[in-house]
Amino acid sequence: MDVMKARTIVVIPAYNEAETIGDVIASIKKEIRGADILVVNDCSSDDTELKIRCGGGSVIYINNIHNMGYAMSIQTGIKYAKENDYDYVIQMDADGQHLAAEAKKLLDAAISKKADIVLGSRFKVDTGYKSPFFRRIGTKLFEFLIKIFCNKTIKDPLTGMQVLGRKVVSYYSELGAYPEYPDAGLLIEMIMKKYKIVEVPVKMKQRKTGTSMHDGILSPISYMIRQFYSCVIVFIKFVGRKYE
Amino acid sequence: MNNLPFIIIALIVICYIISSIRREKLSVSISFAWVLFCIAMLILAIFPYSLDWFAGLLGISYPPALLLIICVAILFVMSFVQDKKIDELEQKITNTTEELNILKAKKNGKK
Numbered sequence: 601m602d603v604m605k606a607r608t609i610v611v612i613p614a615y616n617e618a619e620t621i622g623d624v625i626a627s628i629k630k631e632i633r634g635a636d637i638l639v640v641n642d643c644s645s646d647d648t649e650l651k652i653r654c655g656g657g658s659v660i661y662i663n664n665i666h667n668m669g670y671a672m673s674i675q676t677g678i679k680y681a682k683e684n685d686y687d688y689v690i691q692m693d694a695d696g697q698h699l700a701a702e703a704k705k706l707l708d709a710a711i712s713k714k715a716d717i718v719l720g721s722r723f724k725v726d727t728g729y730k731s732p733f734f735r736r737i738g739t740k741l742f743e744f745l746i747k748i749f750c751n752k753t754i755k756d757p758l759t760g761m762q763v764l765g766r767k768v769v770s771y772y773s774e775l776g777a778y779p780e781y782p783d784a785g786l787l788i789e790m791i792m793k794k795y796k797i798v799e800v801p802v803k804m805k806q807r808k809t810g811t812s813m814h815d816g817i818l819s820p821i822s823y824m825i826r827q828f829y830s831c832v833i834v835f836i837k838f839v840g841r842k843y844e
Numbered sequence: 845m846n847n848l849p850f851i852i853i854a855l856i857v858i859c860y861i862i863s864s865i866r867r868e869k870l871s872v873s874i875s876f877a878w879v880l881f882c883i884a885m886l887i888l889a890i891f892p893y894s895l896d897w898f899a900g901l902l903g904i905s906y907p908p909a910l911l912l913i914i915c916v917a918i919l920f921v922m923s924f925v926q927d928k929k930i931d932e933l934e935q936k937i938t939n940t941t942e943e944l945n946i947l948k949a950k951k952n953g954k955k
Contacts, residue, residue: 665943666936777871785872829879830872837866 606687606711608635610703611677613670614694618647621694625655628692631700632707635690636660640677643667648694675778678764682773689764698761702802706763709800716768716795717787719754720761720802730806734820741824742784742831749835750791754799757784761802768795781823785830792838850889858882881918 610628614621621639628637639652639661652661662676674691681689688710692698702720710718722731723739731739735758742757764772768790772778779786791797861878864870888895888911899907 665939776868780873826873826876829876833862833865833872833875836862 606707607685608632608688608690608707609677609681609684609686610635610637610690610692611640611674611681612638612692612694613640613642613673613677614644614648614652615642615667615670615673616644616646616648617694618644618651620696621648622651622654624692624694624696624698624700625652625659627700628703629655629658632690632704635707636686638662638677638680639694640664640673642669642673669780671778671780671782674782675772675775678769679773682769686769687766689769691760691762691764693760697804697806699803699805702804703761703763705802706761706800709798710763710765713798714796715763715798716765717790717797718763719756719759719797719799720804721754721756721759721799722802722804723755724799724801732820734817734824738820738824738827742827745784745828745831746788746791749788749831752791752797754787754797756799757787761804779830781827781830784827785834788831788834789838792834847889847892851886854882854885854889857885877922 610632612621612624617624625637625639628635637655637659639655639659641649641652641661641663643664643666649661649663652659660680662680664673664676668676677691678689688707690703690707692700692703698720706718706720709715739756739758743754746752746754746757771790771793787797858879861870861875861882865872865875895911896907899905899910902910904910
């Protein structure tokens with residue numbers, strides 16, 4: 601499929617990202633031509649909505665009625681993509697960490713390698729990206745879990761920068777219980793379901809403003825325990841099915 | 845083994861939870877607390893004296909009282925958490941319905 605012919609939508613969940621969202625939209629318009637942009641405004645209390653409107657009429661936006669969280673905002677975007685029959689969904693963050701030019705690389709890889717999921721990996725080659733301590737431990741732990749459960753090496757399973765193909769979009773949009781943190785557990789599920797997953801090294805910027813949802817000490821620890829649990833459960837779920 | 849029935853009950857509950865998740869009747873995040881609960885039950889059933897040890901640590905002379913206190917506390921917290929959740933859901937449903945009604949009204953107006 602030709603890059604220009606594939607119908608692509610960039611899904612950006614945004615919660616109080618007024619400072620960065622404008623630049624993110626502008627850079628996507630410049631770098632990924634022909635792609636539609638959908639911002640899911642998750643009940644922001646700042647000027648995020650205003651900034652999205654400044655992006656011009658070509659930016660589609662959804663205002664969530666409630667604050668639904670990161671994962672549900674993404675699922676909203678994915679459902680929109682499914683409803684409107686897009687070929688590819690590019691998932692990007694609104695905080696300016698993910699670069700549009702790098703996202704374009706993922707999209708190209710998805711098309712040329714016919715992959716179902718393309719992950720933007722910070723650690724596949726050394727890009728000089730430094731993540732917080734707990735994040736690094738988490739990344740290593742989930743890399744290890746995926747390795748032993750699925751015998752596949754994924755260097756950056758916690759990445760939020762992904763390209764999803766049509767089959768995956770349709771699968772995700774129908775998940776009743778879309779996980780709170782759509783990372784490692786979901787990846788294991790997709791690997792076990794034999795979707796083709798490709799990792800592409802990308803550069804990312806260190807975040808400039810705001811706080812990550814994985815800041816602090818308690819929150820990343822609880823995140824890791826829950827994610828670990830969900831990996832094990834997903835594994836049990838599918839191993840059981842294999843023998844049925 | 846007098847504790848065999850309790851071990852079996854805990855195992856049955858764990859199996860039930862996992863099978864519920866597999867049939868997609870229960871979400872992974874909600875099952876977390878319940879699985880923890882069952883594991884605690886298993887540990888207590890396999891090592892009943894861990895309760896005595898723990899009671900001694902807290903200076904409680906009658907260990908079964910500790911068990912009851914813990915159970916009541918857990919139930920209390922759970923019921924509070926659920927109440928909070930129900931309240932939150934109620935508000936969300938009300939809000940969603942209102943928004944939906946407004947949308948419908950707009951649609952009717954256009955006709």
